[in-house]
Amino acid sequence: MDKKLETLREAYKDIPIPKELDAVVTKALQKKKKRKPLYIWPAGVTAAALLFIATVNFSPDAANAMSKVPFVKKIIEVITFHEFKEEKDNSSINVKTPAVTGLDNKSLESNLNKKYIEESKKLYEEFTHSSASKKGHFSIDSDYEKVTDTPVILSIRRTTQRTQASGYIQDQYVSIDKENHVLITLKSLFKNNQYVNVISENIKEQMKQQMKDDPNKAYFITDEDMPEETFTKIDPNQQFYITDDYKLVISFDEYEVAPGYMGAVEFKIPTEVISDMLVGDRYIH
CATH class of the missing domain: 3.30.565.40 (Fervidobacterium nodosum Rt17-B1 like)
Structure with a gap:
């Protein structure tokens, strides 16, 4: 950067x-x-x-x-x-x-x-x-x-x-x-802080699949030359929003988890991945 x-x-x-x-x-x-x-x-x-x-x-x-x-x-x-x-x-x-x-x-x-x-x-x-x-x-x-x-x-x-x-x-x-x-805060959606690791692992899986499907996509998850840039997990207060069909989307700024040409990136988290950790289904289902 x-x-x-x-x-x-x-x-x-x-x-x-x-x-x-x-x-x-x-x-x-x-x-x-x-x-x-x-x-x-x-x-x-x-x-x-x-x-x-x-x-x-x-x-x-x-x-x-x-x-x-x-x-x-x-x-x-x-x-x-x-x-x-x-x-x-x-x-x-x-x-x-x-x-x-x-x-x-x-x-x-x-x-x-x-x-x-x-x-x-x-x-x-x-x-x-x-x-x-x-x-x-x-x-x-x-x-x-x-x-x-x-x-x-x-x-x-x-x-x-x-x-x-x-x-x-x-x-x-x-x-x-x-x-x-x-x-509505990210923390308030979940029973405990277990969501940080679970969501992070799902995002890394999505990153790997996207790079496999499209060679033009790249994310900071396997860069051994710049380990300080490697994405490990989301912040407990990571930027997010909830879609009109009540799905959780995690957002990252430009350069935060990918090269600049990728722009600001986001990932929709499958509800089944986080359903057991949710406080309720009012906002996400």
Whole structure:
């Protein structure tokens, strides 16, 4: 991997969602919170937003979008909170900041939206630092999309691509239980941490089969010359999402488990492989 991209990868890892949110899933499933009659934008998000606005100009389109939020208070949705583009010297940036609306769980909604805002702030700071250093062309593009939107689950993917000589693509996912208004974490899906090894072994089997079927595919699982790059197992908090047919998909950033030409890669995990370890079949079946 290009040393500059490796540095970027390490310096701009995903800002973790606060650990205390893991407990929200269990609590909410035991007792569903009562819906509030009115939508109130969390004060914490407002403060964070003002800090972000001080860095970049707030767009009229975003203000208009936020003004309509009270009318969709019963719908859990993701909207564009802010979008900005800028070019300076040999650097450019194009970033859309998503925001989740309509959750009864205002603590979760606030934390998720502050997380999105902080990520955008860091991207802008990265852009300004690069443009000031004038060390060649550098670009940042960040967008989002709903990959799953069922009556039960909303999964959001935020994709960020950095380009400097070559590119680096990073996908970040958030999955929400729309009925119970809670965050779905990878750990919360399983009874214990046994899932890490089981899923990892299945992914390695899929990698080997893909390379056997297609000689153009390659993964970091047998490189004796670079053992530090060899994929051994997933992180307990590995990026993931749940499909609209309730299957688990594990995602890896570009360069994380494969050469750059493979891009960001993902693996759908057969439910029968993990069914005995699942807490239940509400999300995956």
